[in-house]
């Protein structure tokens with residue numbers, strides 16, 4: 001089955017994308033477990049930001065007895 005091949009310009013193994021954290025070149029390959037980030041550091045930074053926002057949203061509407069911290073807003 002090889003009738004209409006997309007014929008990629010670049011090999012898939014060497015696919016490079018832009019790191020969303022630092023904007024640098026990141027290898028989007030199986031050998032890069034931090035994809036689409038370029039390194040574990042960039043992935044960690046993004047994860048921290050996401051986790052912080054997620055935690056804030058999840059803990060915001062809860063004003064029960066577990067309100068150990070003052071409301072952000």
Ligand SMILES: [Zn+2]
Pocket residue numbers: 019020021022023024026037038039042
């Ligand atoms: Zn990066």
